[in-house]
Amino acid sequence: MAKDTLTVEELAAKIFAASGGMDNVETVNHCMTRVRMTVRDHDQVDQQGLKDIPGVMGVVNDEQLQVIIGPGKVNKVANAMVAQAGVDLGQEIPQSHLSGKDALNAKAAEMKAAQKAKQKQSPIKSLLKDISNIFVPMIPAFVGAGLVAGIASVMTNMITAGTIDGDTWNYYVMILNILKNGMFAYLAIFTGVNAAQVFKANPTLGGVIGSVILLSGMNPDAPIQNLFTGEALVANQGGILGVIFAVWLLAKLESVLHKVIPEAIDIIVTPTLCLLIIGLAEIFLIMPLAGVISDSLVGSINWVLSVGGAFSGFVLGAAFLPMVMFGLHQILTPIHIQMIEATGSTQLLPILAMAGAGQVGAALALWVRLRKDKELTEMIKGALPVGILGIGEPLIYGVTLPLGRPFITACIGGGIGGAVIGAISNVGATAIGPSGMALIPLIANGRWLGYIFGLLAGYAGGFVATYFFGIPKDRLAAVQAVDTSADAPKETTTEQSTNETPKQSTTATLYAVANGQTKSLAESGDPVFSQKMMGDGYFVLPEDGAIYAPVSGTVTTVFPTKHAIGFKTTSGLEILLHMGVDTVELKGAPFEVMVEVGQEVTPATQVAQVDLEQLAQHQKASEMLVMVTNMDAVSAVDMLKTGHTKAGEAVFNVK
Known part of the structure; x- marks a missing residue:
């Protein structure tokens, strides 16, 4: 049998069998060249049987049982082994007659936390990695709900513009919105659950902490007051990043309480204290603080609008996405309404819509420069259509924000698109709605061509800024390495076929x-x-x-x-x-x-x-x-x- 005829999974299973069975293997890990196993009884190891397995290059049975596989494949084999055992690398494999599932899960969480604590990362890189881990599992739901939302938005805007009959189509729009709201109305809850899993807190408690910013139990006639301003709190103040910060605090508090609360009452006392302390901090500190920032921005935005032109367009287009992430975009709703009542349209909304165009341009640049990065390009493929329709969450949280630089260059692209809209002037929307291509039916006074010019400028600005300045170095280096390894054999093949002679040996x-x-x-x-x-x-x-x-x-x-x-x-x-x-x-x-x-x-x-x-x-x-x-x-x-x-x-x- 040839050395490479076994699949990775088959090779993993055979290594387990020749090592005395899975029950005889305590832990599995690997280095650059070999699978390293701690075994319970070395006498049960069939050393010759291991050597005879196709794909095994050698065996060392010392303090550890070491099976030499070779670089490039050893990590796949080790990962397949722990997957078959239902544990992680380095984690103890329970024997089949034991029932230590709960203890095993607790130990796994402890080991992962310890391993994470030992990693030397900058705070920014660590934050971006955590954000990525929180939102990547939501990408499929983002894409599906985003496409549904985009279709509903286009139909709504066409009804508002009088292009299609509302009596006929409003019912179908309502159905689509119900489906869409299953994701976006409760995004804070989903974020709380995933953030808790990343930060090693209780996922259900994380979801509850996320739901707090919805203020679902508040009486509108007697709202909770902002401690800093005395005004009523607004749902979603603090935004998604506020939820992530609150869940991070939850994880820290929960870890401390588990250590100090007696086990007999831990299940009752710990979640209660966590919810009270973190929930109250979220309502009376995190959300009000975001509200103070929101109020302070009103004056700044009004001043920017008064300046007008390309300058105000650039500032607003570039700043909108960070505002959305902090939940500060809520302050713009009264301004939109006031503009529509006074002039029949809001000239602010088309400018802010350019932020999404910058994201689209940045994603296209990442796709071009990092096309060999299959994981990233698959995300971009799913997120681009909904981004073009004005649903930006998949691109923000799944692509540009976790990578860091592309988020900044995407904001610059949004600023460029906003500057074009501001320079053209008098491009307004007759109602508040989504951005992207879906906003075209709402553009007032036939000025839709100016809006399209702005979109194209936003696409181009985000693309150029990201292409030249926003590509993460580590991702680019990895892709270049793939290109280098792929090119060498092709050159050899071409040389051989052209010369039609055996390849000359080189030293x-x-x-x-x-x-x-x-x-x-x-x-x-x-x-x-x-x-x-x-x-x-x-x-x-x-x-x-x-x-x-x-x-x-x-x-x-x-x-x-x-x-x-x-x-x-x-x-x-x-x-x-x-x-x-x-x-x-x-x-x-x-x-x-x-x-x-x-x-x-x-x-x-x-x-x-x-x-x-x-x-x-x-x-x-x-x-x-x-x-x-x-x-x-x-x-x-x-x-x-x-x-x-x-x-x-x-x-x-x-x-």
């Missing part, structure tokens, strides 16, 4: 990655490497922590625990730099990686800084191992030099 030179002692791979203290299960190569015992690239090429992989980096040369040679032995257990602590995926490197490029003292403290060998992992493409290797070498000195040839 690639590999270099010492540090100042120190260079040795043959056979001298490594790790049997996986010394037996060359992963490929041939060498290693350097470094004198200092500066580690350089072993070859000229492209960085293809940086392992999450930072202890391993993959490279690929233009000729297709795949090289693995593995820093230290068994250093995956250190979770990246001794390593500072100085390159990123997609980056071009040479032997003069420092790729990492290693804390050698920390390796010694943890009793980890400091071998900086370099291996050729695609040995099937290699006909011969030659060790050029051993002993003391300097970084960048040629030590190994590959033919």
